[in-house]
Amino acid sequence: MIDIVNQINATHREIGNRPVAAGEGRSLLLRRAYDAVIEDVWSACTDPDRISRWLAPIEGDLRLGGTFQLKDNAGGEILRCEEPHLIKVTWALGEGMGTELEVRLARGDDGGTVLELEHAAPAEIVDEMARTYGPGATIGIGCGWDLALLGLDLFLHGTTFDPATWGDTSEEKEFAARSCRAWGPVIQAAWGTSDDDIAAAIAFAEQHYAPEATGGDNR
Template identity: 75%
Template sequence: MIDIVKQINATHREIGSHPVAAGEGRSLLLRRAYDAAIEDVWDACTDRERLGRWLGQVDGDLRLGGTFQLKDNAGGEVLRCEEPRLLKVTWSFGGDMVTEVELRLTPDGDGTVLELEHSSPAEVVDELVRAYGPGGTIGIGGGWDLALLGLDLFLHGTGFDPATWEAAPEVKDFATRACHAWGAAIQQAWGLGDDDIAAGVAFGVQHYAPAG
């Protein structure tokens, strides 16, 4: 069983500013601690076989300057790789907009603090939020929440199939709560109204925790 409240509260979420290759960027930042040594967390995030057990199948050349593709998800290029503390990649679903994901690890006693920052061009994000509301951004944040939950379960030896586990009722409950948590963070960052946030949260929940 997943302690859903504990897992939700384990992650700090915020909207910030982080430069991207194109200039000014907007970012979603997630921070949480893991009860595992930094070398173990790094290996879980960079070893192809271990990635497949909590994130999904990753193909490509996983080295500095190499390219990768996460099955049925995004792909990109490895921009920085400084073992065991920093990994930076481009993250694209195709099309013209290329975003960036930076993973930062810091020792914390016997454990590790992980920061994941997903940055996109500021003008693109602001335009999308104005035109379509916060739903897409909430969905991205909720997706990363699920990934970091999966990493925690994997590091604690919980066996699951990352291709199918999101259908489990408790995981849907977690995803719903994560979308609500991102709604609060996004409302604070952009000053959006309650109706806009409610619609955005519903969009994220529909994607990650559909009924039925």
């Protein structure tokens, strides 16, 4: 069983501005602590076999300057790799959709690990998506990363699951729905979006990630 409320509340979420190679950028930042030593979390984020057990199968030349491709997901180039603290890659889902992903690890005071995931994209891409799809597009991306960080936590605690299908259960759909709601006020605080637009954005993202989930709040 997943403790959905505690899992939602375990992650800090924010929207900011972060330069990318192309210039001005916008970013989503997620931060959470894991009850695992930094070497274990680093291995889970960089070892191909372990990545496939919580995120997706991965292939490529997995070294600094090499490339990677996640099955049915993003691919890119490995820009920085500083064990056990930092990995930075380009993250492309299609032509003209290049973004940058940075994962930072730090030792926690309790012997665990604090992970920061920052996904940055050129400002013009983010702004165009917001104009076309509303803030729901950003909420959806944030929800996707929430699901990934939940998968990492389950994996580090020894839970066996298929990352390609585990999101089909009612538990994971309810987690996804609550994640969408958690991102709502973050987007609103960053962009001053109206209550009506945020409500529509949450509904848009929930329909994609959790069409059958119902009810609940984040408390």
